[in-house]
Every structure is written in C-alpha cells, then in structure tokens.
Amino acid sequence: MREKQNTLKILLKSGLLSGVIALSVSMIGMVGLFSQRDMIAGVLTLGQLLLFASPAAFAYLEAVKISKDDWRKGLLAGLFIGVLSAIPLIILVIISTLVNLRQYFVSVSDTLIQILTFNQDVFLGSILLILVMAFVGLIAAGMRYMPIKYRHPIFQGLIWTFGVSLFSEVLSERVRSFFGSFITKIMFKSRATQPLFAIVLFVFIAGITYWQQGHKSSIKDFIDNQPPKKKRQYQLIFLGIGILILIILPLILGTYLSEVINNVGLYILMGLGLNIVVGFAGLLDLGYVAFFAIGAYTMAVLTSEGALGISAFSFWAALPFCVAASVSAGILLGIPVLRMRGDYLAIVTLGFGEIIRIMANSDLLKPFIGGAQGILQIPKPSIGNIVLFKPGQLYYVILIGVLIAAYISWRLRDSRLGRQWMAMREDEDVAEAMGINLVNTKLLAFAIGAGFSGLSGAIFASKLTSIFPHSFNLLISINVLSLIIVGGLGSIPGVVVGAAILVGLPELLREFKEYRLLMYGGLLIVMMLAKPEGFWPSTIQKRELHAFQESTSGNDT
Amino acid sequence: MRQRFQDIDYLGVVLWLLRTGIIILVIWGSVATIIQNPYSSKTWMDFIVFGVAQGSLYALIAIGYTLVYGVLFMINFAHSEFFMSGIFTATILLANPMKASGFLDSHPFVGLGLITITAIIVSVAIALLTERVAYRPLRKAPRLVPLITAIGASFFWQYFFRGLFGSEVKPFPQIEGLIGKIPFLGTEILINQVVVIVVAIIMLIGLYIFVMKTKIGKSIRAVAEDKDTAALMGIDVDRAISITFAMGAAMAGIAGVLYAMVFRQVHFFMGFIPGIKAFTAAVLGGIGSIPGAAVGGFFLGMFESVGPSLFLQGLGIPAPHQLKDVIAFTMLVLVLIFRPQGILGERLAEKKA
Numbered sequence: 001m002r003e004k005q006n007t008l009k010i011l012l013k014s015g016l017l018s019g020v021i022a023l024s025v026s027m028i029g030m031v032g033l034f035s036q037r038d039m040i041a042g043v044l045t046l047g048q049l050l051l052f053a054s055p056a057a058f059a060y061l062e063a064v065k066i067s068k069d070d071w072r073k074g075l076l077a078g079l080f081i082g083v084l085s086a087i088p089l090i091i092l093v094i095i096s097t098l099v100n101l102r103q104y105f106v107s108v109s110d111t112l113i114q115i116l117t118f119n120q121d122v123f124l125g126s127i128l129l130i131l132v133m134a135f136v137g138l139i140a141a142g143m144r145y146m147p148i149k150y151r152h153p154i155f156q157g158l159i160w161t162f163g164v165s166l167f168s169e170v171l172s173e174r175v176r177s178f179f180g181s182f183i184t185k186i187m188f189k190s191r192a193t194q195p196l197f198a199i200v201l202f203v204f205i206a207g208i209t210y211w212q213q214g215h216k217s218s219i220k221d222f223i224d225n226q227p228p229k230k231k232r233q234y235q236l237i238f239l240g241i242g243i244l245i246l247i248i249l250p251l252i253l254g255t256y257l258s259e260v261i262n263n264v265g266l267y268i269l270m271g272l273g274l275n276i277v278v279g280f281a282g283l284l285d286l287g288y289v290a291f292f293a294i295g296a297y298t299m300a301v302l303t304s305e306g307a308l309g310i311s312a313f314s315f316w317a318a319l320p321f322c323v324a325a326s327v328s329a330g331i332l333l334g335i336p337v338l339r340m341r342g343d344y345l346a347i348v349t350l351g352f353g354e355i356i357r358i359m360a361n362s363d364l365l366k367p368f369i370g371g372a373q374g375i376l377q378i379p380k381p382s383i384g385n386i387v388l389f390k391p392g393q394l395y396y397v398i399l400i401g402v403l404i405a406a407y408i409s410w411r412l413r414d415s416r417l418g419r420q421w422m423a424m425r426e427d428e429d430v431a432e433a434m435g436i437n438l439v440n441t442k443l444l445a446f447a448i449g450a451g452f453s454g455l456s457g458a459i460f461a462s463k464l465t466s467i468f469p470h471s472f473n474l475l476i477s478i479n480v481l482s483l484i485i486v487g488g489l490g491s492i493p494g495v496v497v498g499a500a501i502l503v504g505l506p507e508l509l510r511e512f513k514e515y516r517l518l519m520y521g522g523l524l525i526v527m528m529l530a531k532p533e534g535f536w537p538s539t540i541q542k543r544e545l546h547a548f549q550e551s552t553s554g555n556d557t
Numbered sequence: 558m559r560q561r562f563q564d565i566d567y568l569g570v571v572l573w574l575l576r577t578g579i580i581i582l583v584i585w586g587s588v589a590t591i592i593q594n595p596y597s598s599k600t601w602m603d604f605i606v607f608g609v610a611q612g613s614l615y616a617l618i619a620i621g622y623t624l625v626y627g628v629l630f631m632i633n634f635a636h637s638e639f640f641m642s643g644i645f646t647a648t649i650l651l652a653n654p655m656k657a658s659g660f661l662d663s664h665p666f667v668g669l670g671l672i673t674i675t676a677i678i679v680s681v682a683i684a685l686l687t688e689r690v691a692y693r694p695l696r697k698a699p700r701l702v703p704l705i706t707a708i709g710a711s712f713f714w715q716y717f718f719r720g721l722f723g724s725e726v727k728p729f730p731q732i733e734g735l736i737g738k739i740p741f742l743g744t745e746i747l748i749n750q751v752v753v754i755v756v757a758i759i760m761l762i763g764l765y766i767f768v769m770k771t772k773i774g775k776s777i778r779a780v781a782e783d784k785d786t787a788a789l790m791g792i793d794v795d796r797a798i799s800i801t802f803a804m805g806a807a808m809a810g811i812a813g814v815l816y817a818m819v820f821r822q823v824h825f826f827m828g829f830i831p832g833i834k835a836f837t838a839a840v841l842g843g844i845g846s847i848p849g850a851a852v853g854g855f856f857l858g859m860f861e862s863v864g865p866s867l868f869l870q871g872l873g874i875p876a877p878h879q880l881k882d883v884i885a886f887t888m889l890v891l892v893l894i895f896r897p898q899g900i901l902g903e904r905l906a907e908k909k910a
Binding site for chain 2: 024027028029030104105106107278284335336337338339340341343344346347348350351352354355358359361362363364439474478481482485486489514515517518520521522523524525528529532533
C-alpha cells in the first residue's frame with residue numbers, strides 16, 4: 001500500500017513537471033513561433049514536436065523505472081503522465097480567456113491558444129488536448145515494453161527522420177545542386193521533408209540498424225585484430241582517406257556550409273590554443289579573446305587599404321607579425337598574473353579581456369584603430385593573382401592553420417614541456433619542488449596559447465574584411481572555454497568535437513533566432529550532466545575520473 | 558657580485574616596475590586633475606555618493622558570489638540571472654500594472670514592499686531550481702564542469718526571460734516619495750541613492766549577523782569548512798547549500814529592486830554587467846569572505862565613479878568615462894599583485910585553488 005502511494009506521488013510529480021516544461025516551452029513562444037515551421041510537410045510541425053517532447057520523454061523515463069513484467073502498470077503510468085502534462089496548459093488556456101495575458105507575457109498570443117485547443121472552443125479543445133497528451137504518453141511508455149531488438153532501430157529511425165527534417169533547408173539546397181530539382185521535390189517541400197520521404201527514410205534507417213545488430217564487429221575491431229605491420233598500413237590508408245575528405249570538403253558542402261565550417265575552424269584554432277593554457281597547463285583563462293582581438297587588429301592595421309591601415313603588407317607577410325604581436329601580448333599579460341592561482345587568475349584574465357575590448361572601443365585609441373567604427377577595407381588573402389574571396393577557398397587557409405596548430409599541440413603534449421605543464425596543472429608546489437621553472441613554463445603556455453588565438457584572429461579579420469570592437473566580447477572567451485570542456489579538457493580531438501557541437505550546430509540552427517542561445521544554454525547543462533568528462537576525453541582524464549568514481553562509490557558502501 | 562645578480566628575482570623586478578609605473582601614473586593624473594580643477598566640489602560629492610550607491614549594489618550582488626564560492630568553490634556565473642529574473646518579473650507582473658492602476662502612487666511603500674517580495678521569491682526560486690538541476694548532480698565532478706553548467710544556466714535564463722517578457726527595455730515606474738533630493742553636508746543628494754545605500758548596509762549587516770550568529774549560519778560555515786566532516790556532525794549538507802544559494806539570491810533580488818529604482822529600466826540582459834562587476838568586487842575583497850564582498854563592492858563603486866575624472870582627466874585622455882571599466886579592472890590587477898588573496902581574504906586561495 002505504502003509503495004503504491006509512493007509510486008503515485010512520484011508519478012504525480014513527474015507528470016506535473018512535464019506539464020510545467022510543456023507550459024514553459026509554450027509561454028516563451030517556441031511553440032507559437034515554430035508552429036509555422038513544418039518538419040514533415042502537412043503532418044508534423046516543429047511546434048507540435050516541442051510541445052509533445054516533454055510528456056513523451058517523462059512517460060518513457062517513468063516507464064523505465066517500473067518493472068519490466070508489469071506492462072499494465074507501465075502503460076497506465078504513461079497515460080497518467082500524459083493527462084497530467086495537459087493540465088498546466090489547460091489552466092493557461094482558461095486563464096487566457098479571462099485575462100489578456102498578452103500584455104504581460106509577449107508570447108501568449110491567440111495563435112498559441114489556437115494551437116493548444118486545436119482550433120476548437122475551450123471545453124472541447126481541453127478535452128482534445130488531454131486525449132492527445134495521454135495518447136503521446138501511452139505510446140512513449142509503450143516503447144519501453146518493446147524488445148530492445150526493435151526499440152533500438154525505431155529510436156535510430158526517429159532520430160534520423162527528425163534530424164533530416166530539422167536540417168531540411170540546408171540539405172535540400174545540397175541535394176538540388178547535386179541531383180537537380182526533380183529529386184529535391186520528391187524529398188523536400190519548402191523547409192520540410194515530404195511525408196513519403198520521411199517514411200522511406202525512417203524504414204531505411206530502422207532497417208539498417210536492425211540488420212547491423214547481427215553484425216556487431218566495427219571497423220576499429222577489424223583493424224585492431226590485424227598484425228602490427230598490416231595495422232599500420234590500414235591506419236595510413238584511413239589517414240589518407242581522411243585528408244582527401246578534408247581537401248574536397250568545400251566542393252561537397254557548397255558556399256553556406258563552407259562558411260559554417262570556416263567559423264568552426266576559427267574556433268578550433270582558438271580552442272587548440274586555450275586547450276594548451278587551460279587543458280594542459282591548468283591556468284583558467286577567461287580573457288582569451290584579448291589575443292584574438294590583438295591578432296585581428298594587427299592584421300587590420302598592417303594590411304587595411306582604408307585610412308587607418310599601413311597597407312604595405314600582404315596577408316601572408318602580415319601573418320607572422322600578428323602571431324608575434326599576440327605572443328608578446330600573451331607574455332606581457334602573463335607576467336602580472338604569474339603568482340595568482342585558480343579563480344583569481346580567471347577574474348584577472350577576464351579583466352584583461354575586457355580592458356582590451358574597451359580600449360579598442362575608446363576615443364583614446366580612436367586615431368589608431370578606429371574606435372567603435374572599427375577598421376574597414378581589409379583585403380582577403382591572395383595567392384599570386386588569385387584572391388581567395390569565397391568561403392570554399394578561405395577554407396584551405398583555415399585548414400592549414402588548424403592542421404599546423406593541431407600538429408604543434410600534439411607534439412607539445414608529449415614533449416618535456418607538455419609534461420611540465422601537466423605536472424604544474426596537478427600541483428604547482430610539487431612541480432616547483434621537482435625543479436620545474438614555473439615562470440618559464442607558465443609564460444610559454446600563455447605565449448603559445450596566445451599565438452594560436454592571434455593566428456585565428458588574423459584570419460578572422462581578413463575573412464570579414466572589416467573588424468569592430470564589439471566582435472571581441474566576453475562571449476567569445478566563454479564560448480571557447482565551453483567548447484574545450486564539452487569536447488574533453490586536454491584532448492585535441494575533443495576540441496574539434498566541441499567546436500562542431502557548440503559552434504557548428506548553433507550556426508546551422510539559425511532559424512531558431514532568439515531561442516538559439518536558450519537551447520545552447522540548455523545543451524551545455526545537459527551535455528555536462530550526461531558526460532562530465534566531455535565527449536572525447538583525453539586518456540589521462542578518463543582514467544582519473546574513473547579512479548575517482550570508484551573511490552567515491554567505495555565510500556558510499 | 559655575480560652571485561648577487563643571480564639572486565635577483567627578475568619577476569619581482571618586473572612586478573615592482575609595473576606597480577611603480579601605475580602608481581606614478583595615478584599620482585601624476587590626480588595632481589594634474591587637481592591643478593586643472595575641472596569640477597566643482599559639488600560635482601565631486603555627486604561622484605562620491607553615486608560611487609557609494611553603485612558600490613552598495615555591487616556589494617549586495619557580490620554576496621551571492623562569495624557565499625557560493627565559500628561553500629562550493631565554484632564561480633556561479635548564473636548569479637547575474639538571479640539578479641535579473643526577480644526584478645524583471647516583478648516589474649512586468651506587478652510594478653507597471655500597479656502604476657497603471659494608480660495603486661503605486663497612492664500606496665508607494667506597500668507597493669514597493671510587494672515588488673521587493675515578488676522579486677525575492679522569483680530570484681530564490683530560480684536559484685534553487687538552478688542549483689538542483691545544474692549544480693547538485695555535479696558536486697563531485699572536476700571543478701571546471703559546474704563552471705560550464707553555470708554558464709549554460711546563465712544563457713538559458715537570459716533567453717528564457719526574454720521569451721517570456723520580450724526583448725525590449727521596459728521602464729520601471731517612478732515611486733512617489735522617493736523623488737527629489739535631500740540636503741547633505743552642504744550639497745544635495747538624490748533620495749533614491751540614499752535609500753539604496755541605507756538598505757544595502759542594513760541587509761549586509763543583517764546577513765553577516767545571520768551567518769555568524771544563527772544555527773543555520775553556523776551550519777553553512779561548517780559546510781564551507783569541510784563538507785564531509787559537517788555531514789558527520791549531523792548537518793544536512795544539501796540543505797545548507799540550498800540555503801546558501803537562497804540567501805545569495807535573496808540579496809540579488811533586493812539588489813535588483815534597488816537597481817531598478819536608480820536606473821528606472823529593466824531588461825533581460827541587465828544582469829550581465831553588474832554580475833561581472835560584482836564578481837570582480839567579490840574577488841577584490843577576498844572571495845569567500847562576506848565583509849570582503851562588502852568592502853570590495855564599495856571600493857569598486859568608488860573607483861569606477863571617481864577614478865576616471867580623478868586619474869585620467871589630468872592625463873589629457875579624451876572621454877575618460879569610457880574607461881571606467883579599465884580603471885576597475887586595473888585596480889583589481891593591482892590589488893591582486895599586492896595581495897593575491899584580496900583585501901580581506903584569508904590565505905585560503907593558496908590552499909584550495
């Protein structure tokens with residue numbers, strides 16, 4: 001009896017929680033805005049998907065907690081959660097008929113109410129909403145009782161179908177340029193997938209996943225099982241394929257996606273630099289954008305054809321000066337903070353970042369770097385007479401920069417210096433006692449990190465052809481720090497993964513407009529909760545975290 | 558002789574040169590300003606009062622950073638959103654409708670009380686929710702991980718409230734009885750600045766007494782000292798941490814109301830700048846220490862308000878008030894070079910960080 005009450009309480013709680021989430025999603029305007037955005041043309045809009053996501057997720061999660069044999073109870077729980085989820089929304093609908101909520105909450109519009117009541121009157125609409133939510137909860141809970149053999153392919157199929165539908169705009173443009181408009185019309189309709197194509201895609205992906213389950217062995221296992229000599233050959237082959245893909249990537253991706261990849265590339269460059277400072281040497285730097293700004297401004301002043309530029313330098317001739325300027329700035333800013341530790345370092349570097357931006361913005365330096373008007377007419381890089389003005393061409397400049405930076409940090413990681421950094425990260429006092437010169441080691445970390453960032457800034461300036469102080473705000477530092485931690489601190493491939501997730505994804509989701517940063521914030525929290533060690537952690541950190549988990553779980557028992 | 562040269566700590570020399578350089582600049586600038594005498598003594602008084610008012614706002618917000626840092630050793634980047642959420646909600650749902658219906662004009666203090674209570678409730682609710690969802694599960698994770706969830710939570714709440722109430726700057730109504738000036742030491746000062754200063758000082762003292770004297774305060778200090786031992790002594794660590802967040806957020810909620818009274822507008826992005834400044838103040842005073850946060854806040858407010866006119870005007874720098882943040886951060890760097898643990902901080906930074 002007691003247990004039953006407890007279950008009921010838990011269900012009540014998560015049902016209402018799911019309802020409140022659905023309510024929030026509606027009230028901040030996401031449901032209303034995205035009800036115009038079709039996912040699968042004429043069948044499902046993004047707004048509906050967002051609305052039903054929370055009851056579905058909660059019903060499934062609650063059903064997982066209930067024992068596997070008790071399917072009646074599980075389904076009932078799903079139903080219950082679905083009904084409960086509808087209640088906050090119904091309250092919203094009822095209140096909105098009494099008071100004009102629009103004057104307080106800008107997003108509670110008539111459209112939203114119409115969506116929630118399915119264009120019916122309040123009473124009928126509420127009943128419909130309860131029924132639909134209950135149905136969603138029931139289906140989601142029902143998924144739990146499907147054997148995993150079928151459940152897994154269905155999930156995969158759903159993920160792919162929704163993913164393709166979400167990115168329809170970009171994908172349809174690509175498909176059109178390769179296969180012509182006839183095939184595009186079969187697959188996509190304006191910004192959504194055609195229903196038929198969605199079904200085909202779902203069946204195809206589900207089928208493939210189902211078939212794969214029997215053939216578990218992956219490529220990695222295959223290579224690992226080869227004799228050493230052959231293994232090396234295979235590795236070389238894969239490396240070659242990888243490089244080939246990197247080289248022809250802009251041809252596959254087209255202009256828009258190349259632009260996205262370029263932005264990701266610039267962030268990878270910065271991330272690699274910050275990874276040395278924070279990931280290897282353990283110096284928390286929140287003002288990393290300063291070096292980016294210095295690189296960019298050096299490039300601008302040296303090459304600009306406008307009033308403020310010297311314009312005697314080409315892009316390539318100016319590049320070493322940009323890196324040198326950033327490196328010296330890194331050392332100069334590093335000296336005062338050498339004796340600070342941990343979070344004191346963080347706030348002081350944050351201060352430096354802000355100082356640089358404010359100085360660039362001020363009237364004091366306006367005669368030299370333009371103040372708020374910035375510097376204009378920076379030429380794009382050119383090779384011989386060819387000006388690299390397309391994103392697909394600039395891509396190669398950034399690619400080379402990233403490859404060099406990645407190679408340097410890869411070689412540094414295992415070098416004497418790299419091991420000194422890591423010793424310092426673990427414990428400064430012990431490292432010093434072991435004979436490590438902390439001053440040199442720290443300054444080298446700052447200098448190299450700043451150098452990468454300066455390179456990135458220089459390319460950035462020449463890519464945009466004009467720079468303004470407001471491009472160098474704190475958010476860039478925060479973004480770079482987030483991406484190296486999401487990727488896995490101290491891990492070089494992690495930087496690439498982190499940049500792709502935190503820079504590439506938001507770039508592709510531009511149509512989400514003001515909700516982009518909301519989702520970015522939510523994504524950061526969810527990712528850190530799910531994977532505190534990052535998506536591609538370095539081996540050392542993975543080992544440490546596991547050792548730590550074992551020791552804590554040992555304490556609990 | 559050779560030996561003596563080798564003993565010289567080059568880093569020490571560089572830092573010494575840096576300090577002397579900045580101090581010479583400051584003295585030179587101040588003297589030049591005083592000789593030029595561009596402002597009347599009344600203007601200086603206005604600068605100082607504004608600086609104290611601004612500083613007390615920073616101090617109130619800084620309390621939240623310092624309390625959380627003292628207990629969890631994490632920079633709570635979402636704290637500026639606790640500040641914003643309370644007053645933003647109270648303005649839209651309460652202050653502006655009350656002004657429109659005339660209630661705020663007929664009962665200004667009841668109205669202001671209601672606004673304050675609403676702001677505190679919302680701020681505390683947001684803080685507790687954030688702690689529960691984004692920080693508590695990660696309490697044993699590496700230290701940078703909660704930092705990232707805090708940044709995530711900050712973005713999330715900013716744009717959540719933007720979605721809820723819109724992206725425009727909303728006016729905060731003027732409150733009858735708090736308009737005008739009162740005479741003070743030969744000049745006049747704005748009443749709302751006086752209110753800000755008085756309320757902030759009362760709250761800071763009240764909070765300090767609460768933390769030092771009550772049982773709950775004691776449990777918080779115990780948790781800050783050592784979580785495991787505190788738990789063994791029968792203290793509910795989760796509860797103590799929640800109360801810490803709630804206290805910080807309540808202070809931020811009050812600071813929000815005071816901020817709105819002075820600047821008379823609210824906005825979903827309004828927490829960002831005061832948040833960074835308050836964090837700077839907390840570090841300046843010595844992070845983890847409540848009196849430190851107060852002292853740091855007042856220092857920072859003063860430097861920002863008086864500094865540009867005093868130090869920079871004399872050096873002939875155009876538009877010196879653009880550079881007030883530069884002064885604030887330079888002060889921070891200087892203080893931390895002299896005293897790496899902040900003005901009132903213990904030498905705890907060395908040990909823990």
